[in-house]
Amino acid sequence: MLKTLDGSIISLIILIFIFIVAYNRSTNVLAPYKTFLYLVLLNMVLISVDLLTWFFNGRAGTVFLICSKIFNAALFVLEPIAASLCVIYIYSLISYEENKLKRIKSAIYIIFMLNAALTLISLHTGWYFYLDRNQVYHRGDYFFIHEILCSCLFFYSFYFICRNKKSFDKKYFFTMLFFFVPQSIGIIIQLICYGYTTIWIGMTLSLLIAYFNIQSQGLNTDYLTGVNNRRYLDQYIASKIRNSIHKTFAALMIDIDNFKSINDNYGHEIGDLALKDAVQIIKSSLRRDDFVARMGGDEFIVVIDIHSGQSPDFVVRRIMENIEKFNTENIRPYKLSFSIGFYVYDVASKMTSADLICHIDKLMYDNKKMKPAH
Numbered sequence: 156m157l158k159t160l161d162g163s164i165i166s167l168i169i170l171i172f173i174f175i176v177a178y179n180r181s182t183n184v185l186a187p188y189k190t191f192l193y194l195v196l197l198n199m200v201l202i203s204v205d206l207l208t209w210f211f212n213g214r215a216g217t218v219f220l221i222c223s224k225i226f227n228a229a230l231f232v233l234e235p236i237a238a239s240l241c242v243i244y245i246y247s248l249i250s251y252e253e254n255k256l257k258r259i260k261s262a263i264y265i266i267f268m269l270n271a272a273l274t275l276i277s278l279h280t281g282w283y284f285y286l287d288r289n290q291v292y293h294r295g296d297y298f299f300i301h302e303i304l305c306s307c308l309f310f311y312s313f314y315f316i317c318r319n320k321k322s323f324d325k326k327y328f329f330t331m332l333f334f335f336v337p338q339s340i341g342i343i344i345q346l347i348c349y350g351y352t353t354i355w356i357g358m359t360l361s362l363l364i365a366y367f368n369i370q371s372q373g374l375n376t377d378y379l380t381g382v383n384n385r386r387y388l389d390q391y392i393a394s395k396i397r398n399s400i401h402k403t404f405a406a407l408m409i410d411i412d413n414f415k416s417i418n419d420n421y422g423h424e425i426g427d428l429a430l431k432d433a434v435q436i437i438k439s440s441l442r443r444d445d446f447v448a449r450m451g452g453d454e455f456i457v458v459i460d461i462h463s464g465q466s467p468d469f470v471v472r473r474i475m476e477n478i479e480k481f482n483t484e485n486i487r488p489y490k491l492s493f494s495i496g497f498y499v500y501d502v503a504s505k506m507t508s509a510d511l512i513c514h515i516d517k518l519m520y521d522n523k524k525m526k527p528a529h
């Protein structure tokens with residue numbers, strides 16, 4: 156028992172540290188970052204509740220009996236919420252589809268209410284858990300239903316990552332897959348070895364993995380759209396220029412036409428949505444390893460590797476095709492249009508990263524001037 160409590164206490168201390176550091180870094184909060192903070196906070200609560208169940212377990216007296224029942228019931232009610240936040244966290248990393256997220260939340264809510272109802276019933280029937288004459292906790296005959304409900308949420312997150320593999324950068328895809336390994340091991344050990352609490356150690360290790368992943372993204376990620384930010388863009392282009400003798404690359408400057416009118420007509424919240432839609436269109440037109448960054452405002456830069464003598468026209472065509480498809484679907488009150496300037500980097504030009512950005516910016520404005528004024 157002491158080893159079990161020691162593991163839970165150490166996990167709690169680590170989670171408190173993660174929460175404090177992560178919270179202090181959350182000035183510009185991405186949706187995944189916010190969900191991650193909730194996930195850490197909830198697991199801190201779960202560990203605290205679990206420690207209280209150990210404290211009251213087997214102690215004689217009516218007060219201890221009532222407290223033991225309350226905290227065990229609270230643990231059963233809260234555990235699916237942690238699994239649910241895992242689902243929402245994974246979803247928020249790669250998608251902005253609000254309607255789909257609402258459907259997912261509705262399904263989660265049904266599972267939560269079902270589990271909560273069964274937990275309350277178990278206080279009288281002992282389906283999930285019961286306390287014997289000595290007020291010692293035991294799993295009930297239908298404990299497995301609770302585990303199935305939590306596991307469904309847990310494994311849906313894993314399935315969602317695998318199904319949307321192409322939406323992740325390669326370096327983050329494998330990190331997110333590994334996110335499930337410590338949790339899985341902790342769950343399996345706890346199910347097999349009755350009386351040992353290993354799930355919190357597994358979850359804490361998983362959250363550590365997620366935290367370092369988020370921290371890495373946070374330094375280089377645009378807070379609104381989730382693509383690379385200007386800070387990382389400058390570093391990336393400088394590295395591409397250094398390696399341009401061995402590998403040819405092209406850079407594209409993309410600007411949303413009439414973006415100001417979207418903000419003026421529909422408000423800044425819809426304007427932010429237009430930026431996110433623009434990013435989704437751009438990313439869906441590229442290969443997984445191509446680079447996208449937000450310059451600022453409504454301007455984005457794409458960097459792609461190409462073969463010598465090749466033009467990035469094929470990327471421009473795909474972007475235009477996807478814009479047309481987006482506009483045809485009429486899912487937003489606005490239509491999107493891009494102006495694009497591109498340039499295949501020439502080693503002989505000796506352009507710096509600043510020179511290159513300035514050049515493709517001029518080419519983009521040349522493209523914009525050719526369009527009819529609105």
